Amino acid sequence: MGSIELVCPAGSPAMLRAAIEAGADSVYCGLRDETNARNFPGLNFSPAELKAAAAWAHDRGGKVLVAVNTFARAGEVDAWRASVDSAAAAGADAIIVADLGVLAYAQAQHPGLRLHLSVQAAAGSAEAIAFYAQAYGVKRVVLPRVLSAPEIAALVRETDVEVEAFVYGGLCVMAEGRCALSSYATGKSPNLAGVCSPPEAVSLEETDGLLTPRLGGFMIDQVAPGTAAGYPTLCKGRFEAEGTASHLFEDPTSLNAMALLAELRTAGVRAVKIEGRQRGKAYVARVAGAFRAALDALDRGETTAPYEARLTGLAEGGRETAGAYRKAWR
Amino acid sequence: MRTRHRLRARRQGDAAELLMALRPPAEWVLSAALRRLARRRPEVFERLGAFGEAAFVIVPDGSPVAFRLAPQGASAGVQVRRRNDRSPSVARIEGPLGALLGLFDGSVDADAAFFSRAIRVSGDIEAVMALHNTLEAADLTLADLLGLSGPASQMANEAVRFARTAASAKAAWA
Numbered sequence A: 001m002g003s004i005e006l007v008c009p010a011g012s013p014a015m016l017r018a019a020i021e022a023g024a025d026s027v028y029c030g031l032r033d034e035t036n037a038r039n040f041p042g043l044n045f046s047p048a049e050l051k052a053a054a055a056w057a058h059d060r061g062g063k064v065l066v067a068v069n070t071f072a073r074a075g076e077v078d079a080w081r082a083s084v085d086s087a088a089a090a091g092a093d094a095i096i097v098a099d100l101g102v103l104a105y106a107q108a109q110h111p112g113l114r115l116h117l118s119v120q121a122a123a124g125s126a127e128a129i130a131f132y133a134q135a136y137g138v139k140r141v142v143l144p145r146v147l148s149a150p151e152i153a154a155l156v157r158e159t160d161v162e163v164e165a166f167v168y169g170g171l172c173v174m175a176e177g178r179c180a181l182s183s184y185a186t187g188k189s190p191n192l193a194g195v196c197s198p199p200e201a202v203s204l205e206e207t208d209g210l211l212t213p214r215l216g217g218f219m220i221d222q223v224a225p226g227t228a229a230g231y232p233t234l235c236k237g238r239f240e241a242e243g244t245a246s247h248l249f250e251d252p253t254s255l256n257a258m259a260l261l262a263e264l265r266t267a268g269v270r271a272v273k274i275e276g277r278q279r280g281k282a283y284v285a286r287v288a289g290a291f292r293a294a295l296d297a298l299d300r301g302e303t304t305a306p307y308e309a310r311l312t313g314l315a316e317g318g319r320e321t322a323g324a325y326r327k328a329w330r
Numbered sequence B: 001m002r003t004r005h006r007l008r009a010r011r012q013g014d015a016a017e018l019l020m021a022l023r024p025p026a027e028w029v030l031s032a033a034l035r036r037l038a039r040r041r042p043e044v045f046e047r048l049g050a051f052g053e054a055a056f057v058i059v060p061d062g063s064p065v066a067f068r069l070a071p072q073g074a075s076a077g078v079q080v081r082r083r084n085d086r087s088p089s090v091a092r093i094e095g096p097l098g099a100l101l102g103l104f105d106g107s108v109d110a111d112a113a114f115f116s117r118a119i120r121v122s123g124d125i126e127a128v129m130a131l132h133n134t135l136e137a138a139d140l141t142l143a144d145l146l147g148l149s150g151p152a153s154q155m156a157n158e159a160v161r162f163a164r165t166a167a168s169a170k171a172a173w174a
């Protein structure tokens, strides 16, 4: 492993193998239920698959981080406890958690299990991070995607907890873990059910090449013939307000912070993370390979520029941004 | 122009008749292979959850026939249907042969597969997503699906690679 850990997504054992073989230091994955924030049909691991995959990864020097990062429902916490137990039994190197109750359970029942704070917890200040470290022994925080690079540098100086930052993939623009758009339209929220804009609420209608995606009955876009359409996520929809149709909440662009890796490393960021457990083997192999090459180049004192072109055409919606890392607004 | 369309339609009609005549042995081979796979690797179909017993219709562009795939349950198997057959199914997946084959071995990116509009889906999107994620996770090749091994398996997988290249070069059956 180089000076920064490369953390890649795995929606299945096959994707986990593809990520490690392409150069990921760690993979993150979840169990096949509502306890993880990518609860899409056909995705994720059974407890037995998780155990076998962790052994496979460990044999190759890779780490497996298990996301148990939705918020446990009051009175129904058994599923979340079972996921923590399964992760521990599988030999996970860490679990990624957002909920205070789940953190408390893991700390009490599995004191040897390393705890990472999920992006869903939205801990973006040194004080918030210190609380999680003191109360639950959290060792790493995944930062919300709303901080600029200088803000991250300032934060790292004020905390002893390891910092992990997203560098590639789909963007979720609301204060992490607090978006109510999906619950409003479909009754299911990413924070509780682990799925934003769930597929059972999606309908696609095509008339004369014009594609109309709907979510929970709400028309959220109209896509012209021959134009690529992303997964119909509510915040990436195009809506009409005051007579003008626009991407009211968020342009459908993807994060790509490869050009900022050197800055993030100087800032003291310990690990960088790729989004996209739902994107599959071909995607993870390409992104992990490109970031592995870029990180190795940095460690050799070279620029990452030659590797940026390797990701062309992969961005969701076809467009990229450096997100909040280079934000000029407040 | 119109004559060319008429000719193509007639050729497609003839091909459909021929393929429909050959249907029983094709269905038997494909269905037997699917059941063998379900026995050998039950975890593959576990991922489909509630959609294991649903029927998916797969329609390669330009092909005169469609394939009706029921992964599990009492009617598990593959049926060959005319492409305009509209008997009940949970979802219909249409697209170029190369892209459809790419779904089987995960060489097509999940988002790219369904939302780039190269592949057109209608019906229950949750079911389609479950099927795609299942195939993507399964690491299957055409040889696995047909239950082949040894040189026959190599030949089948070569054929897929060839078909994908040919299809992406816009060679269609029409």
Ligand code: SF4
Binding pocket: A171, A172, A173, A174, A179, A180, A181, A182, A190, A196, A197, A233, A234, A235, A236
């Ligand atoms: S609607 Fe958009 S911002 Fe809200 S949870 Fe979903 S992806 Fe995130």
